Amino acid sequence: MKFIERFSFAERASHWISALCFLYAAFTGLALWSPRLFWLSGVFGGGETVRAWHPWAGLFFAIALGVMFRRWAKEMQLDEEDQVWLSKSALYAQNIEEGIPESGRFNAGQKMMFWLQSASAFFLLLSGVVIWFPEVAPRSLRLIAVLVHPASAAVSLVGIIVHFYMSTMAVPGSMGAMVRGKVSEGWARSHHGKWYREVTGR
Amino acid sequence: MPATTVAKLIDTSLCIGCKACEVACQEWNEQEFTLGVFNNTYQTxxxxAPNFWNLIKFNEQVEDGANSWLMAKYQCMHCADPGCLKACPAPGAIVQLPNGIVDFRQENCIGCGYCITGCPFDVPRLSPTTKKVYKCSLCSDRVGAGMTPACIRTCPTNCLTFGSRTDLVExxxxxxxxxxxxxxxxxGVYDGPGVGGTNVLYVLKHASAPEKYGLPKDPRIPWTVSLWKGPLKWVANAAFLGTAVGALLHYLKFGPKETHDDEVH
Structure with missing residues (x-):
């Protein structure tokens, strides 16, 4: 079996740093989301520690995501074939392959995920800074931030649940792509045909 | 026997601005006074502040061509529907006692400051040194022992009265x-109907303009806080669960995507 490099070391490093920071921020965020979930704070260092570290985890998540954004923003632009792909996404979800255009390095669904996560992270960062310093931030901003922050977090989390499902269960081989950076030729041809031909020249 | 709801009545028309209540509050609660800035008023x-829970506001007015003060004692209002409690994520950090007192328990406080945003009266203060939030407790320790809150005990003019809320409304x-x-x-009376009624009641000479006293006109829990802690929470929880269950069902119905002919080429 031959292998193709799918993600460089820099891509994998920024992805996993952001993922770890995201997970800490997400679980501690859930702890602060409702008193019923506050027990989660005990798992992640206790209430005061969670209050102190959640913003830092969020900040490092945003920085790592920023690295990914700089690297990928251009190739994440949706083209006309992506529009066709999106219109056929119901077929994709049912694992029907006929009628769906071949994807480049990222398919249109992944591109949508990228923009969804980038946008929600942007709003999370802005509102998060406001919530971080309640004694400094003006009340009017805080009143908006306490709504924007959980709302964007919810959008982001729903997206991440899908992302997690796709990578661990729905598309075998994608975890290896992000961990070791390599995929088999058959995998590349099956899931990202256009990218396979670009890379191999076949 | 259900506990009686206690209350504090502030008859602003009787306040002489002696600040004895401020001192009594500081003393009973063992607060160290931190000097502020002098900004050309008699107000302390x-x-x-985190270590100053009770402030007489010296609201300067011009009435009938003469200067005057509209004194108003300013502290936690002990709302029946407290915005601080609604916003607080840490169980037990803010408690509403059966007698209506809203008390902060600093040992459970994580210092997030959400209560400051949730409070319609802008009362809680975050201490930069302890990273905990503080406010008037209506001397819950004294009241629990059958005593009168320190500010009320010391008031020389009967501007302040303590008792059951029912009696004080009368x-x-x-x-x-x-x-x-x-x-x-x-x-008229100022008692915050928008927050289910406050357990601190004011008698104001100018009841139609409470903002003259530094009090909000129609105090309510901010709608963004209500939306955040109400509908948004349920919509988001449903979305989390729905997505996770949906993913599981999807896998059961369609299974994983297949990779073709890895061995052929």
């Missing part, structure tokens, strides 16, 4: 009538 500090109505008989037609 510009605002409440007294407030009576004082309002007396003020009206004295020619203050605008006199």
């Amino acid at each position: 500090l510009p605002d409440l 007294l407030a109505a009576q004082r309002t009538e007396e003020l009206k008989a004295d020619g203050f037609q605008d006199a």
Whole structure:
């Protein structure tokens, strides 16, 4: 079996740093989301520690995501074939392959995920800074931030649940792509045909 | 026997601005006074502080061509529907006692400051040194021992009265009538109906303009806080669960995507 490099070391490093920071921020965020979930704070260092570290985890998540954004923003632009792909996404979800255009390095669904996560992270960062310093931030901003922050977090989390499902269960081989950076030729041809031909020249 | 809801009545028309209540509060609660800035008023500090829970606001007015003060004691209002409690993520950090007192328990506080945003009266203050939030406890320790809150115990003019809320609502109505008989037609009671009623009641000479006293006109829990802690929470929880269950069902129905002919080429 031959292998193709799918993600460089820099891509994998920024992805996993952001993922770890995201997970800490997400679980501690859930702890602060409702008193019923506050027990989660005990798992992640206790209430005061969670209050102190959640913003830092969020900040490092945003920085790592920023690295990914700089690297990928251009190739994440949706083209006309992506529009066709999106219109056929119901077929994709049912694992029907006929009628769906071949994807480049990222398919249109992944591109949508990228923009969804980038946008929600942007709003999370802005509102998060406001919530971080309640004694400094003006009340009017805080009143908006306490709504924007959980709302964007919810959008982001729903997206991440899908992302997690796709990578661990729905598309075998994608975890290896992000961990070791390599995929088999058959995998590349099956899931990202256009990218396979670009890379191999076949 | 259900606990009686306790209350504090502040008859602003009787306040002489002696600040004895401020001192009593500081002493009983063992607060160290931190000097503020002098900004050309008789007011002790510009605002409440983590170690200063009770402030007489010296609101300067020009009435009938003469300068005057509208004194208003400013502290936690002990709302029946407390915005601080609604916003607080840490169980037990803010408690509403059966007698209506809203008390902060610093040992459970994580210092997020959400209560500051949730409070319609902008009362809680975050200490930069302890990273905990503080405010008037209506001397819950004294009240629990059958005593009167320190500020009320020390007030020399009967501007402050402590008792059951029912009794004080009656007294407030009576004082309002007396003020009206004295020619203050605008006199009235300020008790925050928008937050389910407050357990700190004011008698104001100018009840139609509480902002003259530094009090919000129609105090309510901010709608963004209500939306965040109400509908948004349920929509988001449903979305989390729905997505996770949906993913599981999807896998059961369609299974994983297949990779073709890895061995052929």
